[in-house]
Structures are given as C-alpha cells and as structure tokens.
Amino acid sequence: MSLGWDDFFASHANTFLEQGYEVGRIALEHKRIYRILTTHGELLGEVTGKLRYEAAGREDYPAVGDWVVISPRPEEKKASIHAILPRRSKFSRKAAGVSVEEQIVATNVDTVFLVNALNNDFNLRRLERYLILAWESGANPVIVLSKADLCDDLEAKLAEVEAVAVGVPVHAISSELGMGLDALQPYLGSGKTVALLGSSGVGKSTLINSLSGQTRQLVQDVREGDDRGRHTTTHRELFQLPGGGLMIDTPGMRELQLWDAEEGIRDAFDDVEKLAAQCRFYDCQHAKEPGCAVRQAIEDGRLEQARFDSYRKLQRELAHLARKEDARLRSAEKDKWKKITMGMRNSGKPKR
Numbered sequence: 001m002s003l004g005w006d007d008f009f010a011s012h013a014n015t016f017l018e019q020g021y022e023v024g025r026i027a028l029e030h031k032r033i034y035r036i037l038t039t040h041g042e043l044l045g046e047v048t049g050k051l052r053y054e055a056a057g058r059e060d061y062p063a064v065g066d067w068v069v070i071s072p073r074p075e076e077k078k079a080s081i082h083a084i085l086p087r088r089s090k091f092s093r094k095a096a097g098v099s100v101e102e103q104i105v106a107t108n109v110d111t112v113f114l115v116n117a118l119n120n121d122f123n124l125r126r127l128e129r130y131l132i133l134a135w136e137s138g139a140n141p142v143i144v145l146s147k148a149d150l151c152d153d154l155e156a157k158l159a160e161v162e163a164v165a166v167g168v169p170v171h172a173i174s175s176e177l178g179m180g181l182d183a184l185q186p187y188l189g190s191g192k193t194v195a196l197l198g199s200s201g202v203g204k205s206t207l208i209n210s211l212s213g214q215t216r217q218l219v220q221d222v223r224e225g226d227d228r229g230r231h232t233t234t235h236r237e238l239f240q241l242p243g244g245g246l247m248i249d250t251p252g253m254r255e256l257q258l259w260d261a262e263e264g265i266r267d268a269f270d271d272v273e274k275l276a277a278q279c280r281f282y283d284c285q286h287a288k289e290p291g292c293a294v295r296q297a298i299e300d301g302r303l304e305q306a307r308f309d310s311y312r313k314l315q316r317e318l319a320h321l322a323r324k325e326d327a328r329l330r331s332a333e334k335d336k337w338k339k340i341t342m343g344m345r346n347s348g349k350p351k352r
C-alpha cells in the first residue's frame with residue numbers, strides 16, 4: 001500500500017503504530033461517514049467520540065486526502081478513526097453561504113491541476129483566484145488548459161496565461177483528441193497525489209477518464225454552443241490511477257471564495273508586490289501618491305490595469321472576510337465567557 005505514505009507521515013504515526021493502531025487514507029466523506037483506503041481494502045469509518053469531543057471546528061474532522069489513525073474491523077468492513085495525522089498541504093476555501101467558516105477541500109496534495117478550458121470559459125481572472133488558493137495550500141500548481149481542440153489562437157492564449165502565472169508550468173491538452181496527456185504523466189507517478197480544480201464543465205471528468213483508461217466519472221452532455229452544461233461531479237473523491245498515482249476530483253466550484261490567503265496572494269501577484277515595494281511611500285495606496293511604481297508600470301504598459309484591479313479586488317475580499325471572522329470569533333468568545341460566568345454565579349450562589 002503506497003497511497004502516498006512516506007517518512008513524513010510515518011514519523012508522526014510511530015507512537016500510534018507502536019500502540020497497535022493502523023493507518024488509512026480518506027477517499028470519500030458523506031455525512032461524517034468516511035471511506036478509508038487501508039491494507040484491508042476499503043473500510044467505512046466514523047470518528048471516535050473523543051475526537052468529536054475535542055474537535056473545535058470542521059477543520060478538526062477528517063477531509064479527503066487525510067491520513068488517519070484507525071482501529072480496523074475488517075470482518076465488518078468498518079473502522080474507528082482516532083486521530084488525523086498532520087497535513088502536509090491543505091486546500092481550503094470559505095464554506096459556501098453566509099457563514100464565515102473554513103471548508104477543507106483536499107489535503108496532502110503534491111500537485112494541483114488548475115483546469116481552465118480554452119473555449120469561451122477561458123478566464124484569466126478566475127485563474128488568478130485558483131492560483132492564490134494553490135500557492136496558499138502548499139501544493140505545487142500546474143495549469144492545464146483543456147479543450148485545446150476548440151481553440152484557434154493557442155499561442156496567444158498561452159502567452160496570456162504565462163503572463164499571470166510566472167514560473168508555473170502550463171500544459172495545453174485535448175482529451176477529445178488525446179493530445180498533451182503524456183506531459184501530465186510526470187506529476188502522476190506512484191504515490192503522488194494530484195488534485196483537480198476547475199469550474200464545472202471544463203472537462204475534469206473527461207480528463208480523469210482518459211488518464212485512468214476507464215469510465216470513472218460520468219461526463220455531462222453539453223448542448224451545442226453551451227459549455228456551461230449541467231453539474232455532474234457531486235462529491236470529491238480520492239482514487240488510484242493505473243500508474244500508482246492518486247487523484248482527487250473536486251466538484252466544479254461555483255463559489256470559490258478565498259480563505260486565509262494573504263500569502264497566496266503575495267505569491268500569485270509577485271509582479272505587483274515587487275512593484276509596490278519600489279513605491280516611494282511605504283504605505284502607498286497606488287492612487288495619487290508621487291513616486292508610485294505601480295501606477296508608473298501601468299502607464300508604461302508593464303502592468304495591465306485589469307490585473308492590478310483584480311489584485312485589489314482579491315485583497316478587499318480577504319480584508320472583508322478577516323473582519324467578518326474577527327466579529328465571529330469575538331461573539332464566540334463572548335458566549336464562552338457568558339457560559340463560564342453564569343456557571344460561576346450558579347455555583348457561587350448562597351443556598352437559601
């Protein structure tokens with residue numbers, strides 16, 4: 001069983017293994033029931049009461065890709081999950097909806113394929129957003145431009161992508177024509193974990209099917225001239241490819257909100273950050289200040305206005321999120337104190 005197990009996880013599992021526990025990797029989650037890949041095959045697991053009791057939030061529950069400490073009951077095809085081994089990389093986004101909560105999409109990913117289609121779905125601003133997530137996660141981003149057969153200005157598109165993703169490998173593929181897939185193989189070696197990230201309909205399921213040489217995922221039928229299509233992938237799942245690599249598919253993300261991504265933004269917008277460091281004023285807002293290197297670069301055509309706007313927008317989004325989370329933490333803290341002080345008042349009440 002390789003499944004991506006290595007010295008990093010082994011070093012954290014030692015004390016558990018000495019006590020007779022075993023390990024497995026989370027392949028799927030549904031309503032807090034987990035499908036775990038183990039030496040006994042696939043087992044269905046639930047977390048122990050202790051783990052549940054100690055969990056402060058949803059990030060303390062297993063996520064797809066996690067290595068977990070288990071006590072297996074192979075004859076029942078079941079297991080109890082006692083602990084989660086430290087995550088080497090972690091993909092998070094803001095949970096959908098109004099709540100301010102982190103949602104872990106996938107963990108222990110080595111490479112993330114940021115899949116963008118080369119037809120009307122092509123969107124550099126969305127790509128920037130995905131890149132931030134990828135940098136923040138600790139996994140290595142690789143840009144996969146799908147549906148190359150539908151594109152008649154490939155060179156131009158590649159240049160645009162390379163301009164917003166300096167230093168990131170870019171591969172154009174067509175699952176339809178079987179083109180460009182070989183170039184992806186090095187990322188899919190034995191024990192390597194790749195996650196697929198991309199909007200609905202960009203061809204993630206089709207790519208998985210081509211790579212695994214079988215129909216793993218149902219491919220949606222997209223009507224002529226409408227590449228939005230319907231939503232087919234409904235859950236994320238980790239599975240093994242024939243060559244021993246592991247792949248995590250994620251449902252097309254309609255709502256991809258950033259989570260705790262200051263560092264990711266800095267990496268994804270390295271060009272803008274470098275310019276900003278040359279501004280005369282340390283706290284330059286790049287508005288009307290004299291000696292602003294950012295405005296100068298826009299004027300000279302070295303930086304695109306649209307890219308700078310996108311940078312500002314993403315920063316504002318993060319700042320907004322941070323303020324909301326602050327408020328949430330403050331009110332959670334207040335509740336906690338209320339409970340504690342009420343408890344004190346009750347216990348300290350003189351008996352009459």
Ligand SMILES: Nc1nc2c(ncn2[C@@H]2O[C@H](COP(=O)(O)OP(=O)(O)OP(=O)(O)O)[C@@H](O)[C@H]2O)c(=O)[nH]1
Nearest residue numbers: 147174175176200201202203204205206220233252
């Ligand atoms: N022309 C062309 N069409 C493709 C290619 N790859 C996928 N498609 C088509 O694009 C549509 C969407 O493909 P899917 O693989 O279901 O997309 P997905 O990313 O898995 O979508 P979700 O499951 O919603 O996340 C299907 O009709 C595919 O046949 C390609 O390389 N070229």
Ligand SMILES: [Zn+2]
Nearest residue numbers: 279284286292
């Ligand atoms: Zn400036």
